[in-house]
Amino acid sequence: MTSSTKNQAERTVLVGVPASPGFAMGKAFPIINREVSVVEETLPESRIAAEEQLFLKAVNKTVAEINKIKEISESRTGLRDSLIFATHLMILQDPGLVNGILDKIRKDHKNARWAVHVVLGSYIDKFEKIDSPAMRDKAADLRDLYNRLLGAMDDSGPVLEDVATDDGVVLVAHEFLPSFLMTIKPGQVSALAMDTGGRTSHVAILARSLQVPVVSGLRNVAALIKPEDTIIVDGSGGMVIVNPNEDDIRRFHERQEVYERQRRELFTMRRLEPMTRDGKYITLHANIELPTEAEKVMDFGATGIGLYRSEFLFFRKDAPSEQEQCEAYKQILETVAPCPVTIRTLDAGGDKLVPGITSANEANPFMGWRSIRVCLDREEIFCEQLRALLMANMRGNLRILLPMISGLSELRRAKMLINRCREELESRGHKVAAVKVGVMIEVPAAVMLVDKLAKEADFFSIGTNDLIQFTLAVDRTNELITDMFQPHHPAVLSMIYQTVMAAHRQGIPVAVCGEMGSDPFSVLLLVGLGVDELSMTPWSVMATKKIIRSMNFEDVRETALTVLTMDDAESVNAYLKAKYAQTIKDLGISSLLGDDGEKQN
Template identity: 30%
Template sequence: MGRIAQGTGVSAGIAFGTALVLPPPSDIDANQRIKPADVANQQSAFNSACQSLISQLTPLLEQFEESSPQGQLIEAELMLLEDEEFTDAVHQAISTLRLPAHLAVDRIVQQHADELEALEDEYLAARAKDILSLGQRLVRQLRGEQLPDLNALERDTILIARDMTPAEFAALPMKSIKGLVLIEGGLTSHTAILARAAGIPALLSCRIEPGEVSSGDSVILNANEQTLHISPSANTISELKKSLAQFQARQDALAELIDRECVTRDGTPVPLLANVGCKADIDQLLALNGAGVGLLRTELMLLNAEQLPDEEEQYKAYLDCLLQLDGKPFTVRTMDIGADKVVAALKLPKEPNPALGLRGIRYSYTHPDLFRSQLRALLRVANHGPVRLMFPMINQVEELDWVLTELESCRQLLLQNEQGYGEIALGIVVETPAAALNLESMLPELDFISIGTNDLTQYTMAADRMQPEITRAFPTLSPPLLRLIKHCIDAAHQYGLPVSMCGELAGNPQATALLLGLGLDEFSLSPSGLLEVKAKVLETDMEAAGLIAEKALKCRRLDELKACIAPVNSTSD
């Protein structure tokens, strides 16, 4: 009889195949020591192992754009392997503690990972796992442990491993690897980011007991239901084949919508823009005929950078994106540093509660030079086409006053330097109840607003959005959030300003009709969800959507709200 393991789905799809289980590294004898005469040989073996991994990673890096998630994460691994502080620490552990090279690597990598995890930061915790996984790869190399040659696979394979570095994932032969299951890892891990980008079904944090699945077992990965079926029965295989056929038919049907104009049934145009972090995301947006960029996360260019990009580097990066869009809207958020966004090139202070600390515009206020270089770069880019600029975590009109003063100073400096600049449409990201309640004082200075529902939910409900068990109890689609969203939309419309939404709620097709009924003008979402939301727009009648919104705003309970929007979502699911 088949068995089922549960995990966390990070990308949609169903995959059938044969399991290939990558064994974890064998146990290490922590008491092993070397003779003084062997120190040099062990240090040389470590150097050779690092160079071997570097030689494997460098060709992979050339396959991807530097700004792509794959390129950034492979570059991060290369940086660690070439980092003098890391190599010196391993050399010292070999010479002073008389550790064999593999033990020295294991110890130093574990210390480094422990230091990151001790900072109690979600992003750094994910980086700690990446570093541990890379360390295991080095240990294998030093101990001569060989993994299966994945390039020799000849049948559809579901790869199962304890964990995997981003570079290991980037090297997978996707012609044979149809799905990925990791026993460790989470939604914020870099391998999860790459799995979503690759579009293969994947489960992370999968609860598989030792010996529960072996290489050669027949398995089915149902990422849509967050399950791994091990040695499934004939009935399970038949049912999941039907589910796969339905899923593929849905994807084919959605693909037919790419060239259709995005309008409601009664002819109301609805721009669907994308949240992007690199040029590869913009390529995907354009392939899906999206309306433009509703959020460029500019801080992503900093995450793995050894040093901060100067004005000229930023100018070239933003200009490439603008030209790539060929006149479509280009909305840029200034660097949203802090909280879950940790930047290697910056020495961010350790804070007891980062989500309530120095983040967003607050960081820019205390580090104005970085902010000014970004403003100057964007003003220069606006000389070549339309740019919309929005500022994160603005809560008070005094903060907006400071931003506008800095922007004018940057204009004057560009004039003095005889550099051209263009006009920029200005907006803020509404992420807190304070921003929503202070909106009327700021709207006269703005051209648009964008509602960031992820943080708006977090700060309204006092619910950490990085903890799945908390977010399940405090979902974004809730009565208090709807009232705040409606308040923001009505206030902006009184000033004739358009309202966009760039949070995850914008990509939830179950909420599309409701948001249209509330008066939302634009949606900005992950490119991967664009066609599902477009399908909902095409079948929505604005009058009916208005009635749904009116009824939803009167709901007081989560179950009432769910029941309220259920009828409009039952027609095409």
Template identity: 35%
Template structure:
């Protein structure tokens, strides 16, 4: 059964559309189980009914015609119970429903299993047999496994708009949950970006010019042939004759009568050259991998290698021919800054990445540019989305594919209102953040790129609460030198002077890795990251601190902040190195003032040592993203548990209040620089808690300022007192939204978007 399952999965993966995939499944499952009938009934959520969508054994003319209500018959019972039903005599069951059109009166044995994806019932798979018998456990397990495979196929079909039970069926909207990367809403056309020479990431796309695609393929094949010949000649004196023969095999595989011909034929069906190449290579790889002979199985690697070589040449020529629509939504398995750079900024509406997190460099850049972004949309069938209309809800981390007219109209209103509201905020950029009852709270920004800096100053930022020094490290293929770092930091300090700039020391590890300094761990968020790395490598830490100090000469607006602190000992060790770096810079004759030093409170251990830590440093800053993650034991980059990650959780709010209170007892200031600070609703609570300053992305600064300028400190404290009595994060969020709406502040929260999605 295992080999059969593997074979079926491979065939289904290669199917051209859902209809073909369903037919493959019903045929192969019926044969594998040696039964008389296999059928698939798909469930329509809007109509609350099942439709016979594929069958092998029942009347084929019933496909697309036979429909049943949600609770009707045995199929309906399988769906309602969300578990298999296995019967020896189906007709004897009280819920049995006889439908003449299917011709199923001859079959007695019945086994039905639900097809479920993300807790939603998508359909039911059924096998039947004339002979009266109960299907055994291995058979039931096999069918359950097949239904799980089919669930993903159906979900993908929904996303691409190909889930059409009948040719006239309306397209369905598919919704995918990711994590918010950059706030805002975008509506546009999907353009799928593939990384260089990655066959698995080549999207499906139709060509416009057959002759041009064939010519492109010919040039790529010829380039690879020449490359092979050159390599063979170069190694001719180093390799034995039998090894040299491998190059001849490669050349013959590229021949016009071999792979070359198959790729051309696939192009003639309408596919663009890279997609045709991927299809043919995948077919050959599957065939080789099914072979019993170990030597022949290994040839799959040779075919893959050839495919990558040809693809690299196709991509070189194709890169210059890509046209981007005016409302491009760039989609990729893993977005990179280079991909963003390829799209003209004025044509880039939104971004979607299957992998990555809100802390990915692409997400940081997106926030700096103000482009609505969703990261970590792991179930998105990105290869099949080219040309599809998408809605990107960066506020909630949602992506909608093939949206309905109603959904489009709703989000179009959201986009227009958001744009109108944002433009109106420019008027308050030069005003202080002062509540109606004259409570003043400074608003700072989180930066990492110079684009952040320009936007921050335009919006009236009063300082930098978090400068991510890892960004220059991520942009290079080696550690930047002390002089390079000094120039980068000087530019940042000068831009904001005399405003303070808080530079966090190198914070790598977790989901931020350097290609030239890889950290491979089973659990990176509980591993070697932040201050742990730099204390283990004082040579990196000292170079960075010296660069910061030198950059601050004559400006004196530098503040240094230490990440991932879990103990007083770490602070003492870091302070020793900072003072040493300060002494070294002074010895060079530079008049450097010792800057204020602070620590980030982002792990539970630090929460309970705030007073001890505050005695060691000048200020504290709360990193709400990691603090939430560690308090709730939820990976904040994992969309599968996104519903559990919530900074409004009572434990998080109580921890933040404790940090603020304990810091003030030691006479020190405390800021918050996580995403919580940039949420206008959360900002009200944080202000009421007594935080000394809020630091956020420049994109959110004016929204927060607009909100706080319209609510009194007295009212904020009333709201805080009320939510601190609540024990549910969702209730807290809803209560906050209700309170803001009653104050006339609802439009800053994107309430319309939120409520429609729920």
């Protein structure tokens, strides 16, 4: 939502989406899109070959540019965020897209620039008409490629103006494209303000990794801002103040000082135990995407890795070999040994397209051929990964996690393949350490069978993102039903509680590795429901530890049992807010997590 208020001639307050936390103030630098002029030409036969070559050379040049940007992203923000650009490469090299453009040149005798404009433009139009943030992100990816291809064909380079290099610059635009953001040098800008996007957009994800404050969804900020306007960006509360007055500037400095102090204070949590005031220990682990991230996990106070998403090894042109996988897994396992490491087996499909394995043509990919279904259908790929995992487990601290399990037959077949791979390795003379095998509880069917699954699994890990989505039949990327994606819906909480109770009856632990594990109110609720372990981004570990050390287990358990009797999410949220909002505010962590909630007029 966007609103504006003018208390004096030039002061304007805009409220949008808090996309990346933090506070910044500086001079505005509007990013203006150059006009892209594309003229339709009908070509004689003699020019067709030359236009084909012009297009193909532009593709090769753009691929090289994106690969360079992808390398920059990997070094600055990590492998997970660089996958945005891996997706760009997959789109650009898609045979349907490339052949469609070539056909427009060859069969219709159109010039290459017009062919790109028509074919890629039709893709963009299609995604923009779908009322879903995820589809609009896809349209932004395609616009990024569109601009680069046209620029490569006339050597005009990127279609955005060069960015000023002054310290403290606040970039303002209708839309930022991910590749543009990665070309900005560290320290070159202090914040971003944009008309489009949300907290889950690609730009927001990258900005949080780069620790650049962002407010998105402002709708008309690009039209309002003039060069050299002074701007305050509150990325924690989702607010932009244009030409602030003295009171605004004073409050900005106060809040910025508080924010930085709270960041520093969090680091005092690193060596403290995640134990409630009445002695209940809650295991805190970290989620990682890149093997080298394992070195940082302990620095943030985690005591192990609760989720390593192994599919990120596969986001490359050629699948990693068994030996390459083994080395990657070994690096993680040995870095944090003797602490446990949970490695999820290949979770391909859905929004994670793996070259040579998954398809982009499924009508409903999130409920299609993905995760354990892919692995069990492609045993050669699955067994190669299992052998690599077992060989890497030299220190005996590996836990294998199976995603998207919906029934006993899948679990039993996966365990059978693990045993087969163990026997195969032992027959070759390898010594194979014991390994625990866990099940991700993220499908309602798994909850219905949780008592039976608990008898055959060594641990559970609840993937709350998918569990909420599947339980409530709500696409969390669709803004038309965003309000219906409720982590505290009674059905979701009941499923979590059922899972915990069934696991504890069999003496196995339960972890939560979804986004609920780093939300303050959800942490209090999950601990009360009996969850044994929380896994989250490394940075969130310290804030979560601070929450745990502030609570009494018996108090949050009583709260959780009370909440389980409630009829709707609104009642649950109101009850939690009334009971714990002041406590969370006193802990001083809200602004660090990007939900400050304080709006100024």
